[in-house]
Structures are given as structure tokens and as C-alpha cells.
Amino acid sequence: MEGAIPCPPPNTRIAVVTGGNKGIGFEVCRQLASSGVTVVLTARDETRGAEAVEKLKGLGLSDVIFHQLEITDTSSISALAGFLKTRFGKLDILVNNAAVDGVEYDQELHTNNGEKFGGLDFHQRVEWMLKHAQEPMDAAEKSVQTNYYGTKHVTEALLPLLRSSSDARIVNVSSNYGLLKHIGSEEVRRELNDIDSLTEERLDEMLNKFLEDFEAGKLEAHGWPTKFSAYKVGKAAMNAYSRILARRHPALRVNCAHPGFVNTDMSMGSGVLTPEEGARNVVKVALLPDGGVTGVYFANGEEASFLQ
Template identity: 70%
Template structure:
């Protein structure tokens, strides 16, 4: 028999993937500060538990709970789903934040804040690009985590989101996922045609990309260049979000670009603090009831997918 639901139905419950550091940790803190019960998830149990302890001790937030989650592991997703079903019987907010860079990073000696002084966003991104390299293994891992990890968590939690009176999904995206990065106009138009696009077609597109990547034909085929796997995965996730919004009009399904944030993923080369980046995500998570769905938000403001 399932355990009794221990929280009042009116209490909002949120899950944040990749919540133990950076933007994810700040999203957890800001949601909890707004009276939301937050399930902070992370791959590593020790780091996840330490993050919850940090929020509890430093910020005095008692409604943050840790649960292990590896977004590429079906059994881990199933355990989280079972926990939420037994403990709460619903889910109000899902923030899909967990992501990886999709590249192999090269060793760097100096990562002090002074290193980036006087550099604009383009120069900082170029520095990041010069200090990494794209490999087939890294590209495959990027697609698996950033697209399929997000999709599989979302699909597993959909029934709990539908049990909420105001279920919403926020997929943490990036301006790197904009379709303007695609040179192939036919592919760009197809990914932007939400009326016809299907999840099956997205699977085919991602398989095509990985085949072209392995063949060394990324640029020749009109895919994005520089951080190609990250850009393609985020573009596919954006497209999936729009398909999902059409399939489930009662839910709010949106994408949020937090900005260029100082995190481990950007090697702290960003322009915004994690607090600032997270606020751009939380703003979308806490939009008024009946707000936009199937939309892209950049720095907290609705913007085009292209």
C-alpha cells in the first residue's frame, strides 16, 4: 500500500534536477524562499545532501529535501517518481536544469576572476572554445544528458504534473540553443514548425547529427559549429518543449535562458552570478496561473526561438 500523502494538497512542490551547485542550487534556494517545497536532486548523494544542509543551515530553509537522481539512469528516475507519488501525490513545478557541456575540457592554469577582466561575452566564449575540444564520446554524452535525460525525466513525471492544479515545466535552455546557429535552412525551418514536428522526428535529427559528427561533416551539413553537440541538444530540447506544450495544453511548458552565468560549466567565465541567472529561471517557474506556454524566455523576458 502506498504511504499516506504527508503534505497538504495546496502546498506547491518542485523538483530541480542538477540542484547541488551553481544555477540549480540557487533555483532551489529561491523557490524555497517563495514557500515552495523543493526536492533538490543530484547524481552524487554526498554532494546533494551537503547542498541541502547548506540551504538549511545558511539560509534557514527547512522545506528542501534531497533525492538522488541521475537523469540518464531509468532506475534512478523511477525511484524519484515513486518517492514523489508516495510522499506528495503530485508535482507542481519541474525545473530541468541538469546539463553537461558536451565537450572535453583542456587543462587551464589560471581560472581567477581577474583573467576575464575587460573581456566581453563574445571574448569569454571564444576563450572557452579555445580551451576545449569536441570528441565523439563527449558529443554523445551531451545529447544523452541534455536532451534524452531531460525528456525521460519529464515523461516519467508527467502524470504527477497533471495531478497538479497548475503543473508547469521549465527547461533550462541557452541562447546557444537558438535556431539562428543552424546554417541548414531546411533543418532550421523543420525544427521551428511545431505544427508538424514530432518526437520521432527529433530522434531522427539527433541520430543524423551524431552520424555527421562522427563522419566529420558537421559544418558541411549545416549544423551549428563550436559547441555543436550542446547547441543541437538545446535546440532539440526547445523543440521538444514546444511539442509537449501542444500535447498538454493544461500544463505550462517553457524554456528559460538564464544568461551567461559564472558556473563550473562555463569555467566561471560568465557575466552573471548564479543568483542572477537563477532568478531568470525562477521568474518563469513562478509565472502567474494561465501564463504563456511553449515559449522561450531570455533573461526573464519572452523571446523568439530563432
């Protein structure tokens, strides 16, 4: 299902936002569109995606269009790339926001979140998340496939369109859980931070080893994170891939952005920032001045370290 907006003028920037129907993604779409960017809002579910676009149009933002996208489905990715090529012939901004948390919670914990977190400070809320999260193998595999490989495959498919832009930007929505300090193995930390030598093939090997250790119950023994482990490792790998991409394509601006601990469905409503505040930290990176930094990690809108 696609919206019916006319092709924008040649100098109009075109953006794609993955996972744009709710939470941070929806707010990123709203804020980009409010800045004069034509936004392609993508979501897995066509009904929810179309409803999100209608909501934005109700706010007076007419240059927003919906296109279905499941980032783990190659045919869905190809369909989006084909649409963008035909409709716009280029892409200026790609915000890779779609992600999963790699954990599960008991069903009853999904209700009355506001009551559960009322009066709790930031650290107490994080502790609640860590205490109640369960990490089955299938959720870990889905997390790696979505957060790393899904993001990578979308990016690769849209690279030709990004290279057709005069100043293209890729913003990979990251997390402080993707920082290398969460990985106990000094060898793994060193490899992930050695961007001059790191390859995508080596990243594949490391992720395969992580999943093997996860299934064998050897995470702690081999220096992997033990809480939100797949989410942390997947985001750390995505950060490393972003830096590889920035090195390989110096004409692009490829950066990672941690929005902060945001109150969304993924955080079970425990976050301390609103989606609007979190999205602002992402949009700031997407709209950096021409010729800005690349291969950089931003935390809450400011340059920070990939390590800690």
C-alpha cells in the same frame, strides 16, 4: 538518501529541480524555497546533494529535501517518480536544469579562472571558451543523451504527477546556444520550427543524423554548428520537444528559460552573471501567474524568439 520533512499542507506547491546541488540549480532551489515552495533538490552525487540541502537549511529553508537522480539512468528516474508519488501524490513545478556542455578543456585551464577572465568583456570571454574547447565524439554523445534524452525521460516519468496538479509548470533550462540561428541548414531550422508537424520520432532521426555527421566530420557540410555543436543541437532539440509537449498538454505550462551567461563550473567561471542572477531568470518563469503562457522561450526573464 532523503530528508526528513513532514508532508506539506495540500495547497503547498511541490517542485523538483534537477542538478540542484550547485550553481544555477542550487540557486533555483533556494529561491523557490524562499517563495514558500517545498523543493526536492536532486543531484547525481548523494553526498553533494545532502550537503546542498544542509546548506539551505542553514539559511533557514527547512522545506527542502534531497533525492538522488541521475537523469540518464532509467532506474534512478523511476525511483524518484515512485518517491514523489508516495510522498506527495503530485508535482507542481519541474525545473529541468541538469546538463553537460559536451566539450572538454585541458586540465590546467580549470585553474585560476578569475585571473584569466579579469578585464575581458562578454564577447572576449565567449571567444576564449570557443578557442579552448575540444569536442570529442564521446562528449558529443554524452551531451545529446543528457541534455535532450535525459531531460525528456525525466519529464515523461513525472508527467502523471504533473497532471495531478491544478496548475503545473515545466521549465526547461535552455541557452541562447539552442536558438535556431546557430544551425546553418535552412531545412533543419524549418523542421525544428514547424511545431505543428514536428514529431518526437523525427527529432530522434535528426539527432541520429547529427551524430553520424559529427563522427564523419561532416558537420559544416550538412549545416550543423561546428563550435559547441552537440550542446547547441541538443538544446535546440530540447526547445522543440518543449513546444511539442506544450501543444500535446495544453493544461500544463511548458516553457524554456535561458538564464544568461552565468559564472558556473560549466562556463569555466567565465560568465558575467552570478548564479543568483541566472537563477532569478529561471524562477521567474517557474512562478508565472496561473494560466500564463506555454510553449514559449524566455531569455533573461523576458519572452523571446526561438529563432534568434
